[in-house]
Amino acid sequence: AQSVTQPDIHITVSEGASLELRCNYSYGATPYLFWYVQSPGQGLQLLLKYFSGDTLVQGIKGFEAEFKRSQSSFNLRKPSVHWSDAAEYFCAVGRSGSARQLTFGSGTQLTVLP
Amino acid sequence: KAGVTQTPRYLIKTRGQQVTLSCSPISGHRSVSWYQQTPGQGLQFLFEYFSETQRNKGNFPGRFSGRQFSNSRSEMNVSTLELGDSALYLCASSSREGSYEQYFGPGTRLTVT
Numbered sequence: 001a002q003s004v005t006q007p008d009i010h011i012t013v014s015e016g017a018s019l020e021l022r023c024n025y026s027y028g029a030t031p032y033l034f035w036y037v038q039s040p041g042q043g044l045q046l047l048l049k050y051f052s053g054d055t056l057v058q059g060i061k062g063f064e065a066e067f068k069r070s071q072s073s074f075n076l077r078k079p080s081v082h083w084s085d086a087a088e089y090f091c092a093v094g095r096s097g098s099a100r101q102l103t104f105g106s107g108t109q110l111t112v113l114p
Numbered sequence: 115k116a117g118v119t120q121t122p123r124y125l126i127k128t129r130g131q132q133v134t135l136s137c138s139p140i141s142g143h144r145s146v147s148w149y150q151q152t153p154g155q156g157l158q159f160l161f162e163y164f165s166e167t168q169r170n171k172g173n174f175p176g177r178f179s180g181r182q183f184s185n186s187r188s189e190m191n192v193s194t195l196e197l198g199d200s201a202l203y204l205c206a207s208s209s210r211e212g213s214y215e216q217y218f219g220p221g222t223r224l225t226v227t
Contacts, residue, residue, distance in 0.1 A: 032214055043118070043204055043218035051214075090157065094214045101147070101170050102214070104157035 002027040002093050006105035013081050014113045021076040021108050023091030032094035033074040034102065035065055039087045047089075050074065061085070086112040116141065118207050118219035126225045132193040135222045139186050139207030145169075146188040147216060148180060151202040160203075163188050164211040192224075200226045 003026045013019055025031055032051050036044040048059025055067040065076045074091060091105040119138045127133050139146050147170075148160040159172040163182035180190040186207075192199055202223050206216035 034214065036218075041220070043220045044206075045218070046216070049214065092157075101159040101162065101172065102149075102157075102216070103159070106156045 002031070002095055002103050004091050004093050004103055004105035006089075006091055006108050008108045009106070010109045010111065012111040012113060015083050016080050019076075019078045019081045019085070019110070021089050021091075021110070023074045023076065023105060024072050025074060025091070025093045026072065027093055027095070033065075033067060034092040034094065035059065035063070035074075035076045036090045036092060036104075037061075037087045038090065038107075044090065047076070081110075081112055083112045083114065086110055118205055118217055120203075120205050120219040120222050122222060123220065124223045124225075126227060127195050129195055129197060129226055131195050132191060133195060133224060134189050134191045135203055135205075135224070137188045137190075137205030137207075137219060139188070139205075140217055143207040143209050143217075144186050145208045145211050145213060146182055146186065147206045147208070148188070148190050149204040149206065150174075151204060151221070152198075152200070157204070160190065162211075169211060195226045197226050200224060 005024045034049045035047040038044050047063050048057050050057045050067045057065050088107045088109050090107045092102045121136045145164045147162040151157045162170040166182045177193045182188045202221040204221045206218045208216045
């Protein structure tokens, strides 16, 4: 069965600082990987996705993520964080085949200090 | 294009009652998936509907059911509510079956007392 681990429950960074959120997955085949963001009282918004090809993926709002098969990781990065980036971030893995559904990590809460 | 809408946004029910939540997908989208989000269990897949047929189902008891109408709108029903059913229920739509290009609604916050 697939699983996703986000080891950091809560991360605090200063505005303008760089950010890296960690995500490790467990899946037997080539995974479909995603990062979503959830603001308070809101649903999930897709930041970026990886299906195949270039392992460095660009997303919306200046985010990027790098797929590293050898480390089973798909870490999310942003060079300079804005106060509006404060939210909860979820990494997810999709299973291919007939039962295509997303398995989510437990989330990382990001706080941005002024 | 309007996004995914869910009604109601907030709901309070008593243990033992049943509840129906509604989801209207993005216009033209035919696939609707439901997820439950709780602090303890996180985000968990409930089921996916496409063309009025349930295509996939997560590991939830039979008290959780759903349906999809010909206009792609979907409802999920939870019978015999338990305190542990208190959660944010998220609906996501996509243009085709099993697509990972899912667009989420704001959710329905269900509180069971």
